[in-house]
Amino acid sequence: MGRTLPSFMQVILSEQASLAKFRRALRFEDQSALDDLFRMAHYHAAESAYASHALPFEVMLLAMLLEEHKVVLRLQRQIERLELSGEST
Amino acid sequence: MKVLDGWIFDVYPAGQEMVVWVSDPEGRAHCLRDTFTPAFFVGGDPAELLAAAHFLVDQGWSVKPSRTKRTELFSGHTIGVLQVEVTNLNLFTIIFERLTRAKPRLGYYNGDISLPQMYFFARNAFPLAFCHFVLNGDNRILALEVDDSPWTLDYKLPPLKRMVIRLEGDAINPNHGYRAPLVVETEDATRELNGDDPRALLETLRDLLVRHDPDLIVTDWGDSFILPRLLQMSKKYNIPLPFNRDPSRPPQFHPPDSYFSYGRIVYKTAAQMLFGRWHIDRRNAFLTDDYELEGAFEIARLTQIPVQRVVRTSTGTGISAMEIATAYRRGVLVPWHKQEPEAWKSGLDLVRSDKGGLVYQPVLGLHEDVAEIDFISMYPSIMARLNVSPETVSCKCCPDNRVPEIGYSICKKRRGLVPETIEPLIRKRVEYKKRIREVPDGPEREIYRRRQSAHKWLLVTCFGYLGYKNARFGRIEAHEAVTAYGRECLLRAKEIAESRGFRVLHANVDSLWVQKRRTTKKHSDACPERIGREEYNALLNEITRVTCIPIALEGIYRWVAFLPSRQDERMSVANRYIGVFEEGEIKMRGIETRRRDTPPFVVVAQMEMLRVLASAESCEELKPLVPRVIEIACAYADALRSGQVPYQDLVITKRLSRDPMAYSKDTLLAIAAKEILGSGVELSPGGSIQYIITEEHAGAKCDRARPFVHYRGQEPYDAEKYIELLLRAVETVLTPLGIGRTQIDEWVKQGTGEAERAQRYLAKKKVEYWGPLFEFAERTKAATQ
Numbered sequence: 001m002g003r004t005l006p007s008f009m010q011v012i013l014s015e016q017a018s019l020a021k022f023r024r025a026l027r028f029e030d031q032s033a034l035d036d037l038f039r040m041a042h043y044h045a046a047e048s049a050y051a052s053h054a055l056p057f058e059v060m061l062l063a064m065l066l067e068e069h070k071v072v073l074r075l076q077r078q079i080e081r082l083e084l085s086g087e088s089t
Numbered sequence: 090m091k092v093l094d095g096w097i098f099d100v101y102p103a104g105q106e107m108v109v110w111v112s113d114p115e116g117r118a119h120c121l122r123d124t125f126t127p128a129f130f131v132g133g134d135p136a137e138l139l140a141a142a143h144f145l146v147d148q149g150w151s152v153k154p155s156r157t158k159r160t161e162l163f164s165g166h167t168i169g170v171l172q173v174e175v176t177n178l179n180l181f182t183i184i185f186e187r188l189t190r191a192k193p194r195l196g197y198y199n200g201d202i203s204l205p206q207m208y209f210f211a212r213n214a215f216p217l218a219f220c221h222f223v224l225n226g227d228n229r230i231l232a233l234e235v236d237d238s239p240w241t242l243d244y245k246l247p248p249l250k251r252m253v254i255r256l257e258g259d260a261i262n263p264n265h266g267y268r269a270p271l272v273v274e275t276e277d278a279t280r281e282l283n284g285d286d287p288r289a290l291l292e293t294l295r296d297l298l299v300r301h302d303p304d305l306i307v308t309d310w311g312d313s314f315i316l317p318r319l320l321q322m323s324k325k326y327n328i329p330l331p332f333n334r335d336p337s338r339p340p341q342f343h344p345p346d347s348y349f350s351y352g353r354i355v356y357k358t359a360a361q362m363l364f365g366r367w368h369i370d371r372r373n374a375f376l377t378d379d380y381e382l383e384g385a386f387e388i389a390r391l392t393q394i395p396v397q398r399v400v401r402t403s404t405g406t407g408i409s410a411m412e413i414a415t416a417y418r419r420g421v422l423v424p425w426h427k428q429e430p431e432a433w434k435s436g437l438d439l440v441r442s443d444k445g446g447l448v449y450q451p452v453l454g455l456h457e458d459v460a461e462i463d464f465i466s467m468y469p470s471i472m473a474r475l476n477v478s479p480e481t482v483s484c485k486c487c488p489d490n491r492v493p494e495i496g497y498s499i500c501k502k503r504r505g506l507v508p509e510t511i512e513p514l515i516r517k518r519v520e521y522k523k524r525i526r527e528v529p530d531g532p533e534r535e536i537y538r539r540r541q542s543a544h545k546w547l548l549v550t551c552f553g554y555l556g557y558k559n560a561r562f563g564r565i566e567a568h569e570a571v572t573a574y575g576r577e578c579l580l581r582a583k584e585i586a587e588s589r590g591f592r593v594l595h596a597n598v599d600s601l602w603v604q605k606r607r608t609t610k611k612h613s614d615a616c617p618e619r620i621g622r623e624e625y626n627a628l629l630n631e632i633t634r635v636t637c638i639p640i641a642l643e644g645i646y647r648w649v650a651f652l653p654s655r656q657d658e659r660m661s662v663a664n665r666y667i668g669v670f671e672e673g674e675i676k677m678r679g680i681e682t683r684r685r686d687t688p689p690f691v692v693v694a695q696m697e698m699l700r701v702l703a704s705a706e707s708c709e710e711l712k713p714l715v716p717r718v719i720e721i722a723c724a725y726a727d728a729l730r731s732g733q734v735p736y737q738d739l740v741i742t743k744r745l746s747r748d749p750m751a752y753s754k755d756t757l758l759a760i761a762a763k764e765i766l767g768s769g770v771e772l773s774p775g776g777s778i779q780y781i782i783t784e785e786h787a788g789a790k791c792d793r794a795r796p797f798v799h800y801r802g803q804e805p806y807d808a809e810k811y812i813e814l815l816l817r818a819v820e821t822v823l824t825p826l827g828i829g830r831t832q833i834d835e836w837v838k839q840g841t842g843e844a845e846r847a848q849r850y851l852a853k854k855k856v857e858y859w860g861p862l863f864e865f866a867e868r869t870k871a872a873t874q
Contacts, residue, residue: 005443046449052441
């Protein structure tokens with residue numbers, strides 16, 4: 001459709017493309033971790049677009065951080081549960 | 090003097106008057122005439138207007154220039170304009186165009202409204218309106234009283250005599266080389282006309298047309314093939330075919346065209362329009378059966394566009410016509426070439442305003458206790474309730490009434506032209522929806538349903554037209570205001586839902602998928618079932634109260650699965666999901682069944698699997714059904730291998746995105762298109778091609794796929810390729826259960842006997858997605874509690 005500006009999805013893709021060299025130089029196991037980070041940014045594309053931030057890459061970083069933190073919290077809870085069940089047995 | 094009651098059937102200009110065809114309650118057609126003088130308007134400097142008037146008179150054209158006052162749309166001011174009345178209707182467009190070329194600096198208004206529409210405006214009438222006419226001896230209209238309204242919910246239509254003209258056999262596009270005898274269906278009989286003797290064929294057809302005198306001729310490919318060929322033959326053998334009721338003129342021919350719109354090529358086929366009779370080509374209209382004609386009639390009545398045009402118009406023309414009618418009623422000038430430029434914005438303003446609706450990424454995987462809630466006609470409702478219209482945006486007089494996010498002001502003093510146009514339309518649609526719920530299933534309800542969906546078609550386009558720079562009543566700022574309000578409404582709804590303890594799994598422009606444990610039927614066994622509904626109603630009421638935009642419950646799901654992207658199984662996409670409502674209705678988006686390039690065979694197979702899964706009341710009940718899904722997949726795969734599948738079910742339909750010769754890579758589509766091209770048929774970008782895969786990896790390209798028109802069923806099809814397409818459809822259905830392609834392949838290969846193994850496999854595997862970093866995480870018992 002006739003858009004003047006690229007959508008946030010397109011912005012993510014172009015950022016990803018601009019980091020192609022970085023990705024290429026990474027070791028294979030690191031490459032897939034990098035791809036994961038961009039998936040996280042994708043997941044929050046709607047919220048990021050709504051934010052209308054002048055520097056979209058910063059918002060993408062924040063989205064990655066947010067998802068990372070969710071993982072940390074989840075793992076933390078899981079550890080607590082395991083510890084509790086360990087104590088009870 | 091005599092009187093006549095009847096429905097306006099067709100209207101078109103002829104010389105100094107309009108020809109008005111009227112169908113009376115007995116179904117007889119009457120040809121009436123009405124004197125009509127249309128006018129266009131010219132605005133500008135008074136001296137230049139005077140010069141324009143002199144120019145017109147000097148040319149000796151049959152026009153009556155005069156001075157008058159009209160309202161200008163954007164400023165709302167009354168301005169002095171030159172009114173040019175044209176007495177010879179055939180010259181209206183020519184005179185208008187000559188004047189615009191001679192005096193290009195003046196402003197022109199109302200010059201490109203079609204004459205039938207202008208006639209309807211002037212007489213306050215519309216197509217298929219029931220009217221009382223007073224006539225003189227030679228059928229000239231002395232008085233016309235409209236005894237009908239486009240806003241009545243129930244109206245009578247004239248009895249229509251119809252004739253169907255088509256080619257015998259499967260519905261295959263004759264433009265791609267299909268040939269068969271001509272079939273003519275009338276009320277009493279179906280005749281097959283053989284083309285061996287063209288004279289006999291033409292004479293029989295002529296006699297049928299004269300004897301039956303149909304009001305409506307329905308064809309398959311009549312616009313692009315049947316009528317042009319018949320008329321060509323009629324010329325060659327000098328046997329006139331009276332397709333028109335009006336003998337004074339030939340049918341009107343509009344040539345075909347390809348154009349680029351919304352990121353894809355669209356092919357518009359030729360059109361053959363008749364005078365005093367309708368020709369409707371089922372393959373060149375948005376209707377496929379009798380009931381859908383109801384929708385076309387409804388649109389014709391509302392938009393004041395004659396029926397033959399309405400069925401062929403592009404979306405947007407209808408709503409634009411209604412806006413012009415509102416302008417005409419208010420004495421507002423309709424600009425010819427819009428001169429309102431887009432206002433300057435800073436870069437950051439652009440980032441803020443150039444956004445569409447909010448489209449979230451859904452939480453992947455299988456969910457229960459989910460309800461879908463949708464704003465009812467969100468964008469039109471915003472326009473109507475919040476008065477968003479091109480002339481009300483960025484007004485100077487109401488600085489307090491600001492659009493969220495982008496800060497444009499919206500006028501509170503003037504009622505906008507677009508809101509005034511669509512408000513009754515929204516009301517009428519709501520009324521029809523109410524009737525659909527109240528009336529028992531039957532033909533009456535079906536008619537309401539068709540009319541209601543015709544309204545939907547009009548309302549959807551009214552928003553797009555607000556942002557289209559070439560639209561007469563379009564203005565990008567108004568479009569941005571609507572989307573900004575839309576985002577605000579969606580976020581308010583999200584906040585309200587969350588404050589009431591719902592989790593928002595997905596949100597897409599005007600709908601939200603909200604989840605709350607223990608609200609659906611299953612859990613409320615112990616307590617009364619109604620609690621869930623009440624909770625939803627409270628949620629809906631609060632959202633409607635806060636946003637001013639009505640929202641409704643689309644349904645409560647037994648289960649819903651948001652599917653991953655086809656390219657990346659760890660990424661969710663907004664519009665790919667399968668769900669089953671409590672009533673058992675399946676709703677799906679973006680999966681094979683919904684795509685037009687899926688062969689019918691795969692669609693049938695996938696639907697059968699979905700129906701099996703739809704019987705599950707909850708996520709837990711889905712798993713035991715997997716072996717049955719695999720059985721179905723195996724049965725269909727066996728049918729493919731043993732060649733039992735009729736070739737019609739294997740056809741793949743795709744749209745040409747460019748000229749066939751311009752395809753650099755030989756895709757199956759390109760191969761099929763080139764073969765059709767080779768048989769001497771012309772193809773245009775945007776047209777559809779149907780083909781069957783014969784041997785995908787054959788060495789010779791022409792062996793890989795064959796066009797459907799050339800395929801006669803003797804050649805083998807590529808069973809393995811079709812099995813691949815089938816298994817992809819199976820995968821889509823089973824992914825939410827954590828079953829991948831490798832597992833499916835294994836089960837299908839080992840046959841149905843091994844289905845019990847599936848049971849065991851599933852009993853072990855409990856899966857859940859979490860976040861975009863979701864691995865298929867093992868769900869521990871504690872996690873769910």
